Amino acid sequence: MTVNQTEAEERTYLSTMVSRLQKAIERLENQISTTRHEVIEAKKYVWDHVAGLDPAERAANRVDISLAIDHGEKAVDKQRKLRKLVEAPYFGRVDFIPEGHAKGDAYYIGVHAFNEEDSQENLIYDWRSPVASMFYDYNAGRADYSAPAGLVEGEISLKRQFKIKGQIMEYMIESSMNINDEVLQKELSQTSDEKMKNIVATIQKEQNVIIRNEHSHELIIQGVAGSGKTSVALHRVAFLLYRFKGTLTSQNILIISPNKVFSDYISNVLPELGEETILQIGIEELAERQLKNVCKFQTFNEQVAELADSRNEALIERIRYKASMDFVHELECFAAHIRDNDFIPADLIIDNVRIAKADILSAYKAAGNMPIKQKLEKTALVISGTARDEDGGRIKPAAANKIKTAVKRMFRSLNLLAIYKDFYHFIGQPELFKLKKARMLEFSDVFPLVYLQILVEGVNSFDAVKHLLVDEMQDYTPVQYAVISRLFTCKKTILGDSSQSVNPYSSSSITEIQKVFPEADTVELLKSYRSTIEIINFARQINPNSRIVPIERHGLLPQIKKSESWAGELTDVKHAIMEFLNSDHRSLGIVCKTMAQAEQIYKEIADTHQDIHLLHFSSDQFHEGIMVTSCHMAKGLEFDHVIVPLVDGSNYKTDMDRSLLYIACTRAMHALTLTFHGEKSPFIPNTSID
Numbered sequence: 108m109t110v111n112q113t114e115a116e117e118r119t120y121l122s123t124m125v126s127r128l129q130k131a132i133e134r135l136e137n138q139i140s141t142t143r144h145e146v147i148e149a150k151k152y153v154w155d156h157v158a159g160l161d162p163a164e165r166a167a168n169r170v171d172i173s174l175a176i177d178h179g180e181k182a183v184d185k186q187r188k189l190r191k192l193v194e195a196p197y198f199g200r201v202d203f204i205p206e207g208h209a210k211g212d213a214y215y216i217g218v219h220a221f222n223e224e225d226s227q228e229n230l231i232y233d234w235r236s237p238v239a240s241m242f243y244d245y246n247a248g249r250a251d252y253s254a255p256a257g258l259v260e261g262e263i264s265l266k267r268q269f270k271i272k273g274q275i276m277e278y279m280i281e282s283s284m285n286i287n288d289e290v291l292q293k294e295l296s297q298t299s300d301e302k303m304k305n306i307v308a309t310i311q312k313e314q315n316v317i318i319r320n321e322h323s324h325e326l327i328i329q330g331v332a333g334s335g336k337t338s339v340a341l342h343r344v345a346f347l348l349y350r351f352k353g354t355l356t357s358q359n360i361l362i363i364s365p366n367k368v369f370s371d372y373i374s375n376v377l378p379e380l381g382e383e384t385i386l387q388i389g390i391e392e393l394a395e396r397q398l399k400n401v402c403k404f405q406t407f408n409e410q411v412a413e414l415a416d417s418r419n420e421a422l423i424e425r426i427r428y429k430a431s432m433d434f435v436h437e438l439e440c441f442a443a444h445i446r447d448n449d450f451i452p453a454d455l456i457i458d459n460v461r462i463a464k465a466d467i468l469s470a471y472k473a474a475g476n477m478p479i480k481q482k483l484e485k486t487a488l489v490i491s492g493t494a495r496d497e498d499g500g501r502i503k504p505a506a507a508n509k510i511k512t513a514v515k516r517m518f519r520s521l522n523l524l525a526i527y528k529d530f531y532h533f534i535g536q537p538e539l540f541k542l543k544k545a546r547m548l549e550f551s552d553v554f555p556l557v558y559l560q561i562l563v564e565g566v567n568s569f570d571a572v573k574h575l576l577v578d579e580m581q582d583y584t585p586v587q588y589a590v591i592s593r594l595f596t597c598k599k600t601i602l603g604d605s606s607q608s609v610n611p612y613s614s615s616s617i618t619e620i621q622k623v624f625p626e627a628d629t630v631e632l633l634k635s636y637r638s639t640i641e642i643i644n645f646a647r648q649i650n651p652n653s654r655i656v657p658i659e660r661h662g663l664l665p666q667i668k669k670s671e672s673w674a675g676e677l678t679d680v681k682h683a684i685m686e687f688l689n690s691d692h693r694s695l696g697i698v699c700k701t702m703a704q705a706e707q708i709y710k711e712i713a714d715t716h717q718d719i720h721l722l723h724f725s726s727d728q729f730h731e732g733i734m735v736t737s738c739h740m741a742k743g744l745e746f747d748h749v750i751v752p753l754v755d756g757s758n759y760k761t762d763m764d765r766s767l768l769y770i771a772c773t774r775a776m777h778a779l780t781l782t783f784h785g786e787k788s789p790f791i792p793n794t795s796i797d
């Protein structure tokens with residue numbers, strides 16, 4: 108294997124590849140315009156001869172037209188991929204000699220595959236192909252990959268990484284000794300893009316294991332801030348779409364996403380990888396779907412805002428109680444209890460038909476352990492179907508219907524809200540249920556009620572969804588997972604970070620989540636790729652429990668600015684904004700503890716620059732430039748520079764505040780500034796304060 112040994116040869120090879128790609132794009136252009144012409148002609152023909160064509164001919168023409176359109180769409184899609192590829196055809200190369208062979212091949216790896224139509228030769232391999240997995244898993248030396256025919260073992264004799272942009276090779280790195288640290292460093296030191304970008308060129312080995320995991324029914328990823336959880340989850344989706352092409356489409360994959368801004372922020376990754384974006388839903392939309400005729404409810408962010416505003420012990424107790432697996436079991440026991448005790452049969456006499464109470468009870472018992480409403484339906488059906496009139500004849504449909512209704516009414520109450528309220532009397536803790544106002548639930552009651560609904564009425568599961576992603580897993584309680592497991596029986600990737608909870612009274616660790624999914628596989632990611640060592644070391648002092656490990660990348664020390672008054676602090680904030688505007692950074696996040704504080708600061712600084720955006724829970728777009736928002740809203744996002752105002756002792760003092768502060772600081776990639784007036788928060792490390 109002697110191809111392209113030197114950098115000069117690689118450069119020549121690149122220009123050859125670019126011109127082959129350009130030719131392929133031209134060929135597709137011709138094919139697309141021919142198909143376009145054929146479709147127009149065929150449609151014209153049908154139109155002109157509509158009267159003379161018999162139905163069979165018309166149908167055949169329609170089939171031809173739709174086949175041609177399909178063919179054309181595929182060509183357009185392929186051309187779109189090649190147009191992207193021609194700018195940066197590949198990012199990696201592995202030369203692999205299979206065992207027992209004297210020589211091997213050089214495999215060039217890119218975002219998409221490329222082969223010329225008239226030859227069978229693969230010129231570029233898709234990063235998701237089996238052979239490409241070696242690029243992520245091995246350095247030079249012994250290596251293997253799983254091909255459809257089985258494990259292929261052998262040796263990597265050469266491994267290279269390329270940075271190609273606009274058809275030009277910016278650099279080439281021989282990484283036969285140590286995996287891609289240098290390229291990763293270069294990638295991470297860049298300023299942010301407007302949206303989340305793909306990481307195909309620098310996927311790390313521990314991330315690749317997650318991306319290519321095909322077997323786990325539930326895969327739970329606990330990853331520290333910036334460890335690439337969301338990126339990895341999206342690349343996993345792209346991998347699964349490639350691996351199970353015939354049976355899985357992006358329409359079968361759903362992500363439960365924390366908010367619309369986050370959905371917008373991640374929306375580019377899959378299209379960049381040549382796949383369509385997947386469907387997204389918020390956790391509250393799920394609840395709305397279930398409870399639309401039952402009641403209204405407080406949202407999660409309203410609950411978090413309420414907790415962040417003031418400490419209300421009774422509220423905290425209500426939230427805490429409903430955030431354990433024991434609580435889920437209590438609800439299940441209660442549902443079983445009413446199923447077994449609240450059905451009160453009586454002798455029935457309807458239209459001269461007599462049915463004994465004992466027969467009704469035994470039909471109810473025989474119906475088995477299904478949700479109560481279904482059990483009642485089945486009992487009613489059996490009783491009405493077996494009922495006979497006085498002469499032993501079959502009864503009329505009208506009588507059968509009356510019997511069904513009467514049997515179903517033998518259940519004490521099917522009013523969901525009333526049953527839910529009874530539950531708290533049943534467990535002897537009526538004080539744990541409090542409506543926000545008439546027919547409006549506190550957020551902590553929303554999913555317990557949905558779960559009870561499922562136990563009582565059964566469930567309409569999302570059968571079209573074949574893979575579910577749950578991001579920010581720490582924000583969901585066991586009862587929410589119990590609901591999710593009933594609504595989605597498909598495979599799941601669940602990801603989050605227990606150190607980034609916005610509500611520590613109801614957050615779930617991987618251990619809690621595993622209680623709902625005992626068969627789940629779990630992975631932990633500890634390395635953080637987002638922030639500099641200086642920022643991570645600072646964040647680690649705010650939350651010493653976090654096991655976060657920074658990647659070797661240096662930057663400025665975080666700046667802490669103290670002033671005597673709010674006016675002085677505002678000047679510091681404006682000063683930091685000016686620093687940002689004069690730097691090469693592209694995004695600045697001003698991250699406040701609450702949305703009310705964000706709104707206040709936004710008003711005060713809006714005139715500093717014409718392009719400042721306030722991100723709130725009804726926003727649906729992530730913007731480049733300056734964004735003012737709350738810690739809760741900023742979760743999952745990242746900025747080149749982050750300013751955290753009001754880090755004084757009265758604003759950041761509880762465990763919840765500590766968690767919010769940690770989230771705010773870990774959003775920063777390159778620069779972090781904190782400002783306060785008065786006493787600094789006890790969570791701020793004693794580093795030098797300006």
Ligand SMILES: Nc1ncnc2c1ncn2[C@@H]1O[C@H](COP(=O)(O)OP(=O)(O)OP(=O)(O)O)[C@@H](O)[C@H]1O
Binds near residue numbers: 310331335336339744
């Ligand atoms: N292998 C990698 N190569 C290059 N960049 C990476 C890699 N892994 C992660 N990153 C970058 O690190 C940053 C954090 O990634 P991501 O947002 O996916 O992490 P996360 O674990 O979901 O973070 P958080 O929980 O803090 O929101 C992103 O800028 C991402 O592009």
